Amino acid sequence: xxxxxxxxxxxxxxxxxxxxxxxxxxxxxxxxxxxxxxxxxxxxxxxxxxxxxxxxxxxxxxxxxxxxxxxxxxxxxxxxxxxxxxxxxxxxxxxxxxxxxxxxxxxxxxxxxxxxxxxxxxxxxxxxxxxxxxxxxxxxxxxxxxxxxxxxxxxxxxxxxxxxxxxxxxxxxxxxxxxxxxxxxxxxxxxxxxxxxxxxxxxxxxxxxxx
Ligand code: HEM
Numbered sequence: 528x529x530x531x532x533x534x535x536x537x538x539x540x541x542x543x544x545x546x547x548x549x550x551x552x553x554x555x556x557x558x559x560x561x562x563x564x565x566x567x568x569x570x571x572x573x574x575x576x577x578x579x580x581x582x583x584x585x586x587x588x589x590x591x592x593x594x595x596x597x598x599x600x601x602x603x604x605x606x607x608x609x610x611x612x613x614x615x616x617x618x619x620x621x622x623x624x625x626x627x628x629x630x631x632x633x634x635x636x637x638x639x640x641x642x643x644x645x646x647x648x649x650x651x652x653x654x655x656x657x658x659x660x661x662x663x664x665x666x667x668x669x670x671x672x673x674x675x676x677x678x679x680x681x682x683x684x685x686x687x688x689x690x691x692x693x694x695x696x697x698x699x700x701x702x703x704x705x706x707x708x709x710x711x712x713x714x715x716x717x718x719x720x721x722x723x724x725x726x727x728x729x730x731x732x733x734x735x736x737x738x
Contacts, residue, residue: 547737548655554734556616563612564673564713566591566605571710573598580703603684610677617670630663638664655733662723665716672712679706 549557569591576584577595592598620626638660644650645661652659658666682693682702696702724731732738 546656548733549737551737552619553616554737556612556619557734559608559612560616563605563609564717566601567609567676568710568714570598570601570605574602575707581707606677606680609673613673613677629658630667633660633663633667652727652730655727655730665720669713669716669720672709672716676706676709676713679703679709 569589572585573587573590573592574595575581576587576590590598592601617626620629641650641660645659650659650661678692679696679702681689682696682699683706686693686699686702693699693702696705
């Protein structure tokens, strides 16, 4: 079976080499998603500053929107981009079977091995078509985290219209904390993701050009 040995993902086959590393739809949705997320985080920080409900403020210079009304407009515009683009990404991944192929299985043993190798700077990434267990976990995490961000955001936006969701997230106040914690998780992912990309720059070329 093709996937029985996760180590074999490190060596591209001849058939693999003739295909683009990342198809065009994936590159488009990835970069649109990155833009939407950066706009959402910047404007979200400005919206947070209007209340500062956790007892601190985010430096104004790294927020987006200028004032609360402007930040809300950025936030809602980027929200639609994230939802539409995210659904498209998930739909194509699900319908083509790519989600299962590319991100699963995530075996705890392989994950531990890859994590140790990554910490020692020895994680092989010879074939960018296949993700190692650390990447798989990080990408599945960010998909679930983004879904949680959207769901908690819906409660904050239309609290009365989503009563079940609101109760599941601990009421309006609970949803506020969930939204903030999910945003923090997303920021941690982005920081680690960008460092990993900087360590293996040819993955960036593949995500830009496909090859
Ligand atoms: C803004 C700077 C970003 C850069 C430079 C960047 C770069 C990359 C690169 C190079 C890859 C391919 C990794 C590889 O082949 O090993 C990748 C994949 C991925 N990135 Fe990013 N990324 C950025 C932002 C984001 C953001 C904000 C998110 C999500 C919120 C994200 C989510 C993902 C996911 C889920 C994948 C896997 C895509 C798939 O194969 O379906 N990225 N990114």
